[in-house]
Amino acid sequence: LVRKSMDIEKAYKEKKHGLVLDFQDTVAFEDDLDRINLFYNLGVRMVQLTYNLRNLVGDGCTETYQSGLSTFGQDVVRRLNNLGILIDVSHCSEQVAWDALEISKTPIVVSHSCSAALCRHDRAKSDELAKTIAEHGGFFGVVIIPGFIQEAKEATLEDFCRHVEHLVRVIGIDHVGIGTDKTGPGPGTESRIPYPETMPRRSLGVFDWSGFRLEEHRLTPEYHLKGYEDFRDWPNLTVALAQWGFNEEELRKLLGLNFLRIFKEICG
Numbered sequence: 001l002v003r004k005s006m007d008i009e010k011a012y013k014e015k016k017h018g019l020v021l022d023f024q025d026t027v028a029f030e031d032d033l034d035r036i037n038l039f040y041n042l043g044v045r046m047v048q049l050t051y052n053l054r055n056l057v058g059d060g061c062t063e064t065y066q067s068g069l070s071t072f073g074q075d076v077v078r079r080l081n082n083l084g085i086l087i088d089v090s091h092c093s094e095q096v097a098w099d100a101l102e103i104s105k106t107p108i109v110v111s112h113s114c115s116a117a118l119c120r121h122d123r124a125k126s127d128e129l130a131k132t133i134a135e136h137g138g139f140f141g142v143v144i145i146p147g148f149i150q151e152a153k154e155a156t157l158e159d160f161c162r163h164v165e166h167l168v169r170v171i172g173i174d175h176v177g178i179g180t181d182k183t184g185p186g187p188g189t190e191s192r193i194p195y196p197e198t199m200p201r202r203s204l205g206v207f208d209w210s211g212f213r214l215e216e217h218r219l220t221p222e223y224h225l226k227g228y229e230d231f232r233d234w235p236n237l238t239v240a241l242a243q244w245g246f247n248e249e250e251l252r253k254l255l256g257l258n259f260l261r262i263f264k265e266i267c268g
Contacts (some may be wrong), residue, residue: 001043005264020263022046022111024091026057026076036079045267046086046111049073049096052122058096061122066093069100077103086111086266090123090141090179097129106266107137112179114148115163115170121148127170134171139262141179142167144225144237148181157227157240164254165244173250177258178237182230 002008002018011018021043029035036047049069052060057073059066069077077100080087087108089097100108110133116124123143130140142163146155149163167176227236241251 003043003045004268005260008260008263020045022048022086022088024048025051025055027051027055029056029076031056031072033075033079036076036083036085040083040085044085045263046088046109047080048088048090048092048111049076049100050092052091058099059093061091061093063093066095068093068095068098069103074099074103081105084267086263094126094129097125097133101132101136104136107139107262108133109139109141109262110179111139111141112143112181113140114143115166117170118163118166119149119151121151123148130167131171134175137175137262137265139175139177139259140167140171141177141259143179143181144228145181146223146225155225157225157236158244160225160228160237161240161244164241168250173253174258174261177254177256180228180231182224182228 002011002020008018023039023044023046026047026049028039049057050060052062054060054063056070057076058069073096077087081104087100087104087106088111089100089108090110090113092100097108097110110125110130114121114124115130116126125140133140142160143149144160146153146159149155150159164176164178224230227233227240238251238255241254246254
């Protein structure tokens, strides 16, 4: 279990896997800030302020009318700062991200998203937001889910590399990385959450798959990037980025050092 950056470095040296506990939503906190302390003590080190829909903190990226952080949400950001927890805005509305940037005393992250300049998607982030996050010292992880990086039924490693290249050009090599958004390192370890036959844009009260534009975009184990099925194919990302023109130093940053840098800055 990773609580500090030294845990990541130790796992790497010992050739082991390290797990960073994070939340994709703040609903577990309900309206109690002290719950954040509880989950911090249990090991949580990164928190996404909203999922796709509205919660007590703010609006998600698929709400019809998207506002920013609530008063409670502003207090949540401050508590996360005080504890040393990474603030993630991947699924949040852009205004929530802008508000978090203004309030947070530490850099924030987009742990898994894509560029709106290359693919129109509810989850995508504008160049302006991405650049400002980087100017504040933040991090942007690029996803490998086909529907997020290509407005078509299928996507390739080249499509992934285009998003990486674009973001590096816009925000700099020191702030870009990989956030696959894929579960499970291999067969038998996929998410146990049942996959729906369709992905409704909004489904209150149940696990929500909002943000998908095409009916073919399903997060089933069979739906993956051409060239990347699960974490066993991670080397394919390295090869693709190298063939795209990134040198060894740049690859090291993209493949982990950039995230390690901000994790160390926030979590110690």
